Structures are given as structure tokens and as C-alpha cells.
Amino acid sequence: MFDDLPPDLDRLRTLRTWHQMWLHRIDRKIALLTQRQTEPDRRRARPPTPEWTAEPGTGPGRSPAYVHHGSCVLAGPRRRPIGRDEARRLLADGVPACRRCRPDNRLAFLDPGA
Template identity: 60%
Template sequence: MFDDLPEDLPRLETLRVWHTLWLARIDAKIAAVRQRQAETEHGRRRRPEPPDWTVELGIGAGRPPVQVHAGDCHMAGKRRRPVDRDEARRLLADGMRPCTHCRPDTQLDIPGLPRGTTQASRHRPLPQGHQRHEHSPARSSHRRP
């Protein structure tokens, strides 16, 4: 078949040892990958379902609630706790800010908050003497020198 192997016994035995070592390395790697895949699958099966709703908590003493999120929202911070549907509705109705990405106020259909408008998106009153400026298309295309 292949005739590129050496003719002498010492070199053939060296090649056999070398290939045996490589096969052992390959077998160990295969076993490690199979073990990792089994652990990943086991973890995936045992992972608890995300909560339906969460409250993002602030920093500091008492860690006050800051924002309501859907349970699977990717924008919820690390400091959060699960809440049930009733508590999420109560917090939003009491004026807690809803997440602008997952829109829990829309999902929960909170009465008193018009659909599409959240308390977080309403304009705050401006300090006395300030005015809101609307950007016109002509002004937005103008560049300063």
C-alpha cells in the first residue's frame, strides 16, 4: 500500500509509539468533548424557566425597585427579582417605569396608561424659562462650519 515507511525496526517502533501517543491524546479529547456535551445537555434540561415578570433593583440601601421587565428581557440588569403578574401590574399602575424594550405595560394592558404611551415616555415639565425645540428637516441637514 504505502511504501514510504522506514525499513529498519527501531524507526518503525518509534513511529508506532509516536502514533500510539497521538491516538491516546485524540481519545482523551473525544472523551472530554463528549463529557462537556453531556453536561451542557444536562444543564439545559434542568435549567428553570425564566419568570414571567421581573423587577430591576437599584443600587444602595434597600435596593429600591427601578424598572419592570418581562421575564425574558435581555435589558434587565443583574440586580433583579421575579414578581408575579399581579405585582407587576400593581408596580406599573403605581408609576414604576416599564422597560422600553420589552414593554411590560403593553403586554399587561395596564388600565390608565394609554396604549403606546408609558409614564416613562411622557414629557417632564421643563424648568421655568426653558422651551422645547422641535427639529425641522431644514435645520437637521444644516452643518455648522
């Protein structure tokens, strides 16, 4: 039926080993791709942009240095998300508002010291 195969046993065993090796590689690739399809794609899933952020200071107590709107481009990489109430509390406690995104205006916060 398959006359194109080698006639001797040694070469047939070599071909069998070679094909087994390739089947093993193909099976590993199939398993990898199946696993990738079933996992959630973490690269595309970004956390939602917070409404407000606090940029930590650099001092010993590390109190916040600025309050920002969540989409502010000036907020540093160490910022942490905060809620609306905490943003207002920080502004009331004297933490400066970012001069670019003006969270105090967006929160309709009136400085009690002014």
C-alpha cells in the same frame, strides 16, 4: 508481510512510540467529544423569559425602581423575575411602571391614587 517497515529495532521502537502518542491524542479527543454529546447543551438552553420583572433601584434600601413586562427592552441587566401578584403589589406600593412596556395596562392595574 510488512516489508515497508524499517529493519532495525531502534527505528521500529521509535515508530511504535510515535503511533502510541497519536493513539493517545485520538483517544482524548474521542473522550472529549463523547462527553460533549452526553452533556446538555447549556449554550442553547436559555431560561424562559419571565412574565414580569422588577428593576432594582440604586439607593441604600435598593427598593425596585420600575416594574417591567418580561420582554421589555428598557429593563436593565440587574432585573429580577417576579410573578403577576408581586408586580401588582409593587405597582400598588407606588413603584413606577415602565413608560414603554406599560405593565400597569397589561395587568389592568388602576392606580389607587388617581
